[in-house]
Amino acid sequence: MFPFVFNLFSGNRPKNTCFLGWGLRCLLLAGGLTGCEKEVDIEVPGHTPKLAVQYNLNTEAPKQNMYIGRSQSVLATDDLWRNGLVKDAAITITDGGGTLRQSFAFVPLEYNKEIGNYKPTNEFTPEPGQQYSLTVSAPGFETIEGKLTMPAQVPVASASFVPDSKNDGYNYVGLLRIQFNDLANQQDYYRLHVRLVDDAEQLIGNFYSVEDNDDIFGEEVEKIELSKVFDDGWAKQGVITFSDKVGAYIGSGLSPKYIEITLQHLTPDLYLYERSKSNYQEDNPFAEPLNLHSNIRNGYGNFGGITTTKYRIPL
Structure with missing residues (x-):
């Protein structure tokens, strides 16, 4: 003292x-x-509204809706979900040669004509390895554009499921193991979705991690979380393994017949967007403000690509 x-x-x-x-x-x-x-007195810089979009090309989904919004000043209080919708945009998706592959038209909701989505006017399935461009223009805004190359398809090499002996009619728990061969000499980004389906191809339940995956099989296993993006920077010998105790809630009287595994190979910009969104939504009062990753020229948002592989385990 x-x-x-x-x-x-x-x-x-x-x-x-x-x-x-x-x-x-x-x-x-x-x-x-x-x-x-x-x-x-703090002088707030002027803001010119720009178009905003978040859209993913997906080999599994040939007809997806699109929402086109706009940006606003940091001090503005508009509800962008209701008042930020841009309803007079022209939207096209073209391939690397400039050929039109898909266009969209605005369709208002039945219960509220002031809001709605842009629906595709035709089906279009992107091809792995091909380049595509998204272009959006609207009166009073600068035209925005996003570009990507669709990722290659990565097959699931093997998968197994050992059900828990204590399963009942409402919970389905067991040990799930998935392996796939990572592409060599490049950085790759992935996401895993796993669900239960019945004979009629109807969804019964989505799997979630019951406990942290660990060194269950005597080998190094990455801490992969279902439905969250991850990269291959840690992978050894070109093999990625997911091994975890997982569970799903199912309704009474429903009979699961398959475990359906969806392996998504993502474009780098989509991976960075999802990571930045996760960090942005993190509940940390001491975290600094973050910007969402964007690959949209003259605007905001993300144009991502997903190449999907399916694998089923009979039950």
Whole structure:
């Protein structure tokens, strides 16, 4: 403790009154500064609204709806979901040679004509390895554009499921193991979805991780989470393994017949967008503000590509 502070609280006379006087003056000065307040005007830079879009080409989904919105100033309070919709946009998807592959038309919702989505006017399935461009234009906005190359298809090499002996009519739990061969000499990005289906191809339940995957089979296993993106930077010898105890809630009387595994090979920009979105939504009061990753020229959002592989395990 500083000498003058100790003397003040102990009742002893300070030996150095000059030092005490200096300390008291510092305390008085600090108190005076805390009482000073001044309003400062901050100039907010001007904002030019730009078009915004988030859309993924998917080899599994030839007809997907699209939402076109706009940006606004940081101080604006508009509800962009209801008031930020751009309803007069022209949208095209073309291939690397400039050939039109898909176009869209705005269709309002039946219960509210003021909101809606852009629906494709034709079916289109993108091809792995091909380049595609998304172009969106609308009156009063600068035309925006996104480009991508569809990822290669990556097959699932093997998969197995060992059900838990305590399964009942509402829970389906077991040990799931999936292996696939990672592409060599390049950085790749993936996501796994796993679900239960019946004989009629109807969804019964989606699997979730019951506990953290670990070194279950005596080998190094990456901490992969179902339905979340991951990369191959840690993979050894070109093989990626998911091994985890998983579970799914099912309705009474439903009979699962297959476990359906969906392996998605993602474009780099889609991976970065999903990671930035996850970080943006993280509940951390001390985190710094983050911008979502964007690959849209003259606008905001992401144009991503997904090449899908399916694998089924009979039950």
